[in-house]
Amino acid sequence: MALTHFDGKGDAHMVDVSDKPSTARTAVAAGWVRMRPETLTMITEGTAKKGDVAGVARLAGIMGAKKTSELIPLCHPLPITKASIEITADPDLPGLRIEATVKTGGQTGVEMEALTAVATAALTIYDMVKAADKAMEIGGIHLLLKEGGKSGRYQAE
Amino acid sequence: MALTHFDGKGDAHMVDVSDKPSTARTAVAAGWVRMRPETLTMITEGTAKKGDVAGVARLAGIMGAKKTSELIPLCHPLPITKASIEITADPDLPGLRIEATVKTGGQTGVEMEALTAVATAALTIYDMVKAADKAMEIGGIHLLLKEGGKSGRYQAE
Amino acid sequence: MALTHFDGKGDAHMVDVSDKPSTARTAVAAGWVRMRPETLTMITEGTAKKGDVAGVARLAGIMGAKKTSELIPLCHPLPITKASIEITADPDLPGLRIEATVKTGGQTGVEMEALTAVATAALTIYDMVKAADKAMEIGGIHLLLKEGGKSGRYQAE
Amino acid sequence: MALTHFDGKGDAHMVDVSDKPSTARTAVAAGWVRMRPETLTMITEGTAKKGDVAGVARLAGIMGAKKTSELIPLCHPLPITKASIEITADPDLPGLRIEATVKTGGQTGVEMEALTAVATAALTIYDMVKAADKAMEIGGIHLLLKEGGKSGRYQAE
């Protein structure tokens, strides 16, 4: 099997999707930011009282999804038709879990948009909380679901 | 302790760093992309013969570092004076390990730039290899080192 | 009535327009920059002789329309098919009046593109003239016309 | 008096600020979005319960400030050291009032950054509420205060 982002000579290129039909496509990705329990408490209390970390991160993630083709060199620009981000506190992690859903009507999938949304939201959480906890870790970023397009449905096990 | 990115009323703002001196600052961050062993083999053989995944990801990471203040809502724009990315194959992961070093001479640290470089490089690796392996996971993104500035040196344990 | 940019839990999201058809859409917006009469004279004489304020502002407005989905967090990226800006001197204001027309063939309207074009042109006028007159005011920015799409035609009274 | 953004031949250029010292500079700008009373009620109730219009607009304004030199053709890029936005409901307008404060340590002022922050926040408010009220008007955008730099302090009357 070959890597499609390289041509026959091994040069990177943006794959030709000209002949692929524009179909409805959805991708869902997830990830998390792990932190000390007291950092999580500060955030969850803050959401109610003194600053909405998750609200800022959600917006950053949505805007990050729109920047995907600028950030990822060989990504095609796609007309995103929906982007939403869920952020939930998980005391067992402990930390915040992020899930992003992105849709398009374009010629190639929006996996990268969903993954970029998650990564941008996670980085934004780190940024907002780093004065209190520099040891946070961002992880678990993976694709949950991909629908639409010729290659069919993919669902993470 | 309070979250510095919110003011007294809980509104998000870009923290005032006007009175902080411009000093030499360095940050180093790390992360990885975990994949199936055969996917890693395809990449490492490809580096030599048929397409340089790590080369593309390194560039994407460096360019991503320059986009940090566009991506992270409350980040200050900083004049980056150095950015470099190491990507190494780790058969035990199995996958690719990423380490980014960023320097500036500005009024606040470059942790976010280093972390954003790692995340962007990781997303780029995912993009280039996803036709072969959609189940890859991006993780382990954390700050290794932060030097310069009033808050002093931070080194991950 | 609910605000569509928030989901059932009150979280901001980019509204799903996946199922809306791509139709021809037009939006026209207007606004103005009010200034001292002698500032307006300087500009209108300058257009002929010593620097074309309106020409620079028109271009900035057109380029601003293309940046709308980067600036407005929950805006969908749209393939703009036409953008034009009229700038006319109004001695009774006194100042410059701006009118922007934007078209697309996408799944949602271009009101925000037209309004952003007007605002960007107005800010550019302020920038070019501010050395002479810092007390200028930007105002009257509103939607004149919106055509196409399911919600039908809107025309300002 | 001449317009500084044009050279002797009337050609637009980015003014040479190379010989100006880097000093602490502040600018404060204001503006508003006028709407129907019931639209304002929907927003102010939403802030508590079902979606934070002002929170999204504040972030958009801060990010807009960072985009100023991309939007305004002859603006110098400046290292913003602080950006904050206040949004308050004014039932007498009726509508939302916006005030932006921006600081830098650069060679030219941040008036355009403060004005761009206000305009971007206002456009974002329009975007989020437009499904309920298309007749909203953005206005009153003007400079309240400018401090630092050779030209001295400016305060709106």
Added chain:
Amino acid sequence: MALTHFDGKGDAHMVDVSDKPSTARTAVAAGWVRMRPETLTMITEGTAKKGDVAGVARLAGIMGAKKTSELIPLCHPLPITKASIEITADPDLPGLRIEATVKTGGQTGVEMEALTAVATAALTIYDMVKAADKAMEIGGIHLLLKEGGKSGRYQAE
């Protein structure tokens, strides 16, 4: 014959392509970077051993193609469906020859995208080699081929 990018009054505008059908369109452009023979040798040896100038320039060109509508004021944003760049050493120039191919399914051609890709790749080559040779020249940038759309096929003689 008139210049289409200006309206009847001579004001620059983005031409209305709303009524043009979306068809498959291709453009190919070329250009070169001329340098001293020993500079070329350094690059071609470097490709194998110590740094891949052409690889970096290819990526920059592809990403540049995606930025075309941001750089060229009156360009329409287009959904690029393919972008690839060939860079070959020409000892007779002496220097590197660049050829870019871009495709879209949009309402107007991708000539500017192909030309911008070539120019960006050429500038990137200059940047990477300038420490060794500041006298390099970028030239020969022209359109080789344009296909699709009403105005028909164009091929450089």
Added chain:
Amino acid sequence: MALTHFDGKGDAHMVDVSDKPSTARTAVAAGWVRMRPETLTMITEGTAKKGDVAGVARLAGIMGAKKTSELIPLCHPLPITKASIEITADPDLPGLRIEATVKTGGQTGVEMEALTAVATAALTIYDMVKAADKAMEIGGIHLLLKEGGKSGRYQAE
């Protein structure tokens, strides 16, 4: 001699300029767009009467200079303190000659900013005139002058 944009292993990186002092730096670059004599006539008559090609291209060039570090992967972001562009008709070319001057007070030179300004202005000229003449050629892009910084003055022969 080695290429500075690659490290000891041949990996591309952004060169460390942390220890270089911030000094006044200037760069001047030139280039041209060659066209049929009648195309040039259309432009030069248009400047007076029906559309200012050079005015649009000048602005695009200035804005392009500000985008240099986004376009050129390993370029450092620099605080540009001046940018100006001269465009003159040359009937002997025949075509338009472009000259860009850029200044900064940063830690590395602005050659790339001046060259990018020229290339962007040239591409913009091509875009505005291409409906009349697709065979235009962009060439002669080279550095005329570089001043400031440790490596000293460079002047093209």
